[in-house]
Amino acid sequence: MSNRLPSLSGLRAFEATARHLSVTLAAGELSVTPGAVSLQIRDLEQSLGVRLFDRLPRQLRLTEDGEGYFKAMRSAFRLMREATDELLARARPATLSISCTPTFAAQWLVPRLPHFEERMPGVDIRISASNRLVDFVRDGVDIAIRHGFGRYQGLVSERLLDDDLVPVIAPALREARPLDTPGDLINHVLIHDVHRQDWRLWLEAMGVTEIDAMRGPVFQDSNGAIEAVKAGDGVGLVRLSLVAREIQERRLVAPFSRGVSTGLAYYIVYPPGALDRPAVTALRQWLTDEARAVRGS
Numbered sequence: 001m002s003n004r005l006p007s008l009s010g011l012r013a014f015e016a017t018a019r020h021l022s023v024t025l026a027a028g029e030l031s032v033t034p035g036a037v038s039l040q041i042r043d044l045e046q047s048l049g050v051r052l053f054d055r056l057p058r059q060l061r062l063t064e065d066g067e068g069y070f071k072a073m074r075s076a077f078r079l080m081r082e083a084t085d086e087l088l089a090r091a092r093p094a095t096l097s098i099s100c101t102p103t104f105a106a107q108w109l110v111p112r113l114p115h116f117e118e119r120m121p122g123v124d125i126r127i128s129a130s131n132r133l134v135d136f137v138r139d140g141v142d143i144a145i146r147h148g149f150g151r152y153q154g155l156v157s158e159r160l161l162d163d164d165l166v167p168v169i170a171p172a173l174r175e176a177r178p179l180d181t182p183g184d185l186i187n188h189v190l191i192h193d194v195h196r197q198d199w200r201l202w203l204e205a206m207g208v209t210e211i212d213a214m215r216g217p218v219f220q221d222s223n224g225a226i227e228a229v230k231a232g233d234g235v236g237l238v239r240l241s242l243v244a245r246e247i248q249e250r251r252l253v254a255p256f257s258r259g260v261s262t263g264l265a266y267y268i269v270y271p272p273g274a275l276d277r278p279a280v281t282a283l284r285q286w287l288t289d290e291a292r293a294v295r296g297s
Helices: 008-020 025-028 035-046 065-092 104-118 171-176 181-189 198-205 221-228 240-248 278-296
Strands: 053-056 059-062 094-101 123-129 143-146 154-164 165-168 234-237 265-272
Touching: 008 025, 008 065, 025 035, 059 065, 094 104, 094 278, 104 123, 104 143, 104 221, 104 278, 123 221, 123 278, 143 240, 143 278, 154 240, 154 278, 165 198, 165 240, 198 234, 221 234, 221 240, 234 240, 240 265, 240 278
Parallel strands: 094 123, 094 143
Antiparallel strands: 053 059, 143 265, 154 265, 165 234
């Protein structure tokens, strides 16, 4: 058996030409001229002493020897490409993609990312903040955080955080204008996000009927409502999971222990088989641990 191998450039030219059955297309793929491809194939045939193509008018056809050689070369080049991809994947940091709403990203996820970096220092996180539902394959998403009832066909869904609505107020505003009972809200501005009916639900649950639940400014999302509350513009009714950190750090006060459950929650959602990747499993576990810490705070 000979240890001599043909020129790699000739083998590449042959494999690409055999795959396309076109010198022109092979040249475009290899970023060389068609003349260079034809020359490399002729040199390869001379080196092997075998004719690999039948050159017909305006058509190329593999010879019997060429067919067999192409099958072997196609397998060999596929193995080389796969080995190269695997090597490069190991050489670069792992990247995980999380899809969630802008509010969840800003209020819950981003402030906790340093904890993940401490646990998984070699993994980069990419956050896709959007209110739309994602296609995991097309959008390259590993895990999504979705707000709803947890029913997502064809996907694994695990409850992450409950969604009780609680009133919150800036400490300075509460000191200037007492808020000790739900009835005291009559003296405060009610701040709404897009779910304007939430205040009505909460007030009805508290047995308060004399307050107009629809008054007050409306913000497009919970981010704006929470920032307005921090600024002392009024009292906001927000999801407890989104302001647990601010309450713990005493930047906001939740004057009433009782919230109202909407039946909705935040869920970790991912395709079946996603946890086959250890990095995705670690991300899911970290999200679960952070949520457990919020429930325990």
